[in-house]
Amino acid sequence: YAQAEPLYKRSLAIMEKALGPDHPDVATSLDNLAALYKEQGRYAQAEPLYKRSLAIREKALGPDHPDVAASLNNLAALYKEQGQYAQAEPLYQRSLAISEKALGPDHPDVAASLNNLADLYRAQGHYAPAELFYKRSLAVWEKALGPDHPTVATALNNLAVLYDDQGQYAQAEPLYQRSLAIREKVLGPDHPDVATSLNNLAWLYMAQGRYAQAEPLYKRSLAIMEKALGPDHPSVATVLSNLAKLYRKTGREDEAKALEGQARMIQAMKR
Numbered sequence: 001y002a003q004a005e006p007l008y009k010r011s012l013a014i015m016e017k018a019l020g021p022d023h024p025d026v027a028t029s030l031d032n033l034a035a036l037y038k039e040q041g042r043y044a045q046a047e048p049l050y051k052r053s054l055a056i057r058e059k060a061l062g063p064d065h066p067d068v069a070a071s072l073n074n075l076a077a078l079y080k081e082q083g084q085y086a087q088a089e090p091l092y093q094r095s096l097a098i099s100e101k102a103l104g105p106d107h108p109d110v111a112a113s114l115n116n117l118a119d120l121y122r123a124q125g126h127y128a129p130a131e132l133f134y135k136r137s138l139a140v141w142e143k144a145l146g147p148d149h150p151t152v153a154t155a156l157n158n159l160a161v162l163y164d165d166q167g168q169y170a171q172a173e174p175l176y177q178r179s180l181a182i183r184e185k186v187l188g189p190d191h192p193d194v195a196t197s198l199n200n201l202a203w204l205y206m207a208q209g210r211y212a213q214a215e216p217l218y219k220r221s222l223a224i225m226e227k228a229l230g231p232d233h234p235s236v237a238t239v240l241s242n243l244a245k246l247y248r249k250t251g252r253e254d255e256a257k258a259l260e261g262q263a264r265m266i267q268a269m270k271r
Contacts, residue, residue: 001036001039001040004036005033005036008029008032008033008036009033011029011032012026012029012030012033015029016029021056022056022059022060023056023060024057024060024061024067026056027052027053027054027056027057027060027067027071028053030049030050030052030053030056031049031050031053031071031074033049034046034047034049034050034053035074037049038077038078038081043078043081043082046078047075047078050071050074050075050078051075053071053074054068054071054072054075057071058071063098064098064101064102065098065102066098066102066103066109068098069094069095069099069102069109069113070095072091072092072094073091073095073112073113073116075091076088076089076092076095076116076120077116079091080116080119080120083123085120085123085124088120089117089120092113092116092120093117095113095116096110096113096114096117099113100113105140106144107140107144108140108141108144108145108151110140111136111137111138111140111141111155112137114133114136114137114140115133115134115137115155115158117129117133118130118131118132118133118134118158118162119158121133122161122162122165127162127165127166130162131159131162134155134158134162135159137155137158138152138155138156138159141155142155147182148182148185148186149182149186150182150183150186150187150193152182153178153179153180153182153183153186154179154193156175156176156178156182157175157179157196157197157200159175160172160173160175160176160200160204163175164176164200164204164207169204169208172204173204176197176200176201176204179197180194180197180198180201183197189224190224190227190228191224191228192224192225192228192235194224195220195221195222195224195225195228195235195239196221196235198218198220198221199218199221199238199239202214202215202217202218202221202242205217206242206245206246206249209249211246211249211250214246215243215246218239218242218243218246219243221239222236222240225239231266232266232269233266234266234267236266237266238263240259240260240262240266241259241260241263243259244259244260244263247259
């Protein structure tokens with residue numbers, strides 16, 4: 001991030017000088033810098049950049065342009081990440097309406113807007129509307145991208161998580177399994193998204209007391225994460241913590257403590 005920030009700032013300054021402060025390309029530069037701040041949790045710095053980008057696009061392109069929808073989505077995501085759901089929801093809804101009008105109801109960008117709204121509702125425990133939007137999002141992506149696309153795998157995973165949250169394990173399991181199968185086929189067996197699918201399926205099994213099925217999935221997930229992302233990545237700490245929970249549930253206290261210690265070390269390094 002420290003190396004990226006001055007490059008984004010210089011890019012923005014060049015764009016503003018060459019094209020003027022209200023050019024759509026300036027809005028794109030503002031978005032990029034805002035995204036950098038958002039990734040670092042620097043929300044107070046990201047927000048005015050996203051707002052300025054939105055204002056430029058609305059003025060230059062009109063209120064119903066797909067790029068305006070993208071800006072609304074970015075600002076909504078910033079609010080959602082901070083738990084400001086009441087501010088995020090109308091932005092997501094307006095973004096969806098613009099995308100549907102401009103691109104048609106079966107466009108992948110519409111599916112993305114539907115998925116974002118579903119995520120927002122799930123975060124608030126509004127499961128019925130979340131399910132509706134996840135299912136519609138999945139249907140659009142399957143039609144537009146084909147049944148074996150990685151984005152379809154993500155949509156399946158999201159719907160499975162919704163069912164998992166509600167303890168509807170019989171509905172969640174086949175979705176997790178299909179998501180995993182797509183990711184293994186398309187991305188290869190050692191991709192971090194495969195590790196995420198394995199972790200999620202293992203969590204489902206553990207919640208049902210199916211420890212013998214969960215353990216090898218956690219171990220494989222951990223091995224992939226360590227190899228792909230490095231041993232000190234936060235995702236590695238997450239899987240270590242989950243596997244430690246399994247060990248505690250099966251009475252393996254010493255093994256659990258060792259993994260919990262590893263997870264704490266990784267988390268401390270990232271603070």
